[in-house]
Amino acid sequence: MALEFYLSKFRELNTMRLQGHNKPHKVCMLLAVMDLIELGVISQNRIEFNQTLKQSFTEHFQRLRAGKDQDTPENPFYHLSSEGFWHLQPQPSVELTTIKGYSKTKVAYAYLDDELFTLMQSSLVRSDLRLALTQNLTRLPELYRRWVLEFGNSESTAQKYLGAVRGVLSDLAIKHRFSIGELTKIGSFHEYQLATTPLYELQEFKDKDSRGNSMYSRALKSYGEFLADLGQVDVTNDVDDILQSDELSATEKSVLVSARVGQGQFRQSLLEQWQGCAVTGYGMPAMLVASHIKPWRSATNTERLDPDNGLLLLANLDKAFDRGFISFADSGEIMIAEALERPEVLGIRHGMRLEVRPQNLKYLHYHRELYQQRFVL
Template sequence: MSLQLYIDKLSNLRAARANGRARPHKICMMLAVADLIENGHISTNKINYDNELKSRFTFYFDQLKQGNDANSPFLPFHHLESEKYWHLAFRSDRDEKNYRLKSASAARVEKYVYHAYLDVQLFEYLRSQNSAIHLRAALSTNIDQLEEQFGRWMKLQGKSDKTIKNYIGAMKSSLSNWANDAHITNKSLISVASYFEYKTITTKLRELNEFKANDKRGKGMYSAALNAYSAFLEDVTQVETQFDIEEILAQPNISNTTKATLVNTRLGQGGFRQELICLWGGCSITNYQNTDFLIASHIKPWKEASNSERLDKYNGLLLLANLDKAFDRGYISFLDTGKIVISEKLAEPEVLGINSKMRVSLQRFHQEYLAFHREQVFRYSA
């Protein structure tokens, strides 16, 4: 089957629906599998229902869940079989018969299913950097109710209700109207789920005189709205991570072993994450200890760090998702004493569970990295 046919299939997942919206489980499972193929955890066409898969599923699910969506990775592991390119291998014929007698559950998947596997051609496409990035983009087009998802995402970034309302309003009305009138697209911008399609549209939109004039009058509000939606799509599709991985693989002067280690680190997996778990024991700020919910976060950003700094455990914090995002975006940082510093640009930090009494226990090896973060990443009010 051609790449385009798989792109079409992944663009049209048959997702379960509730309250008029598509549930995100199948999207999250396929994105998780794509990540694990890329980092080498899945090296052959055998998808085990293991902790790595469940953890990566949770990473995406936490971004896309709504309402009463349950973190149940066994559901898409089972139901993706209806997509025809996802298959289940059972431990025996008898196990398959027993498995299909009742509804799926985590226990039944673990007891009866040996592993899942993909169409051979799809697996090969996902192993290729060139084709995998298009398959990821196809998956993102299944994201339902983008306006609501975008609003929830901005809330997690610490945006105020007023800012959220203004950005969504601009995306739905003025920005979409200008793009439509200039025949750049006939869509509402807030309905675009593909990062690459969105970048193509907005690159042309930013060149319009009408956009430039209104953006100047609005003191950059329209640019800020476009940038926020771009960052939202980047987060969902992890496209920036894909670019970083391509950069790693293209480096001629490092060994394949080092490349594999760096790829795992960029994906938040492997030795770097394990070293942070051993070093911190839980969230570096709250001490919350369920590692399924913790993200390995670089202090000195990936793009600014050398390969050795990217792998240095002292260039890392282990954080809950909301704290990771605030730290990564420069809304919080830490003094040499470990005391938190909160940017005045973070609206309603208490909504994110952030308060001025928070602190981290630092070692001297952290200081240089945190100094860089305060100087280059933290958002000062001036």
């Protein structure tokens, strides 16, 4: 099967390992290409080394870099050709064998295997390919542990959930033939869902979960949310819904897709409106996320593009707000859910305030009501 072949290739990229970690350059280049395919910027199997590609590469690189890694997108653009599925098209009159590194005067563009390019048109396949790429940088269990800690949970919670998924829950899935191996070795959100959804119906699972005060169901859900987050599943599904809509014009689709992935006019409007993080005032654009107050899944198309339904937040605040672990009172005072363990690890503390504006209030009301069970209203 072509997909399995490319998933294997993506998991086993020849990444240089220095200073105790694998270099993220090839991973970031492929992630950038998939982002641009998703946005429709790359619509043909022709990948040009231009400013748009370099900017997309840099956004991923800033997230995945470690140590003294250098932001050099030209290196993976050339060196990915050693993987067998990435090809360089030389400029006219240039012999491919004479190209020893990236040079605009020698390389016209890159292109993928036709099969791979076709697979990348699917949002579901892209999410699996993204997960496969991430495994080049660290194993999924370690990445999950970091993900749990980033949400302010304790090390003991991370280890407890991970132990449950790798142990009792994997054993149950294998015993009932829902999975052929350990659940943490599944590199696809969709495969994980197929393997774990039937567990909830087993009496054996229900008994264990009851004795464990719902710990096993929380662990299953947590690891699934991690895979979805890592593969950007929610985003890709929403983009698919937009592109398949018969009610939107091509221009409306383009604007909505740009807003969904945090680019375009929606983000620009928030940058102009807030001039920095709406809570901390931090002003470096690369570190800020255009966040919807009334969630995308619940909003109308008009509300999705309304700057008054947006906050510009640092990534840690955005994640906590998006998941309903924090909200804001009409006065702007932060509200922190008890379910958010160790918020100080995320840089979140009581006394923080949002510079709230009257036009934000109706959307903040919706957000608080959506997560009202977590807050005292």
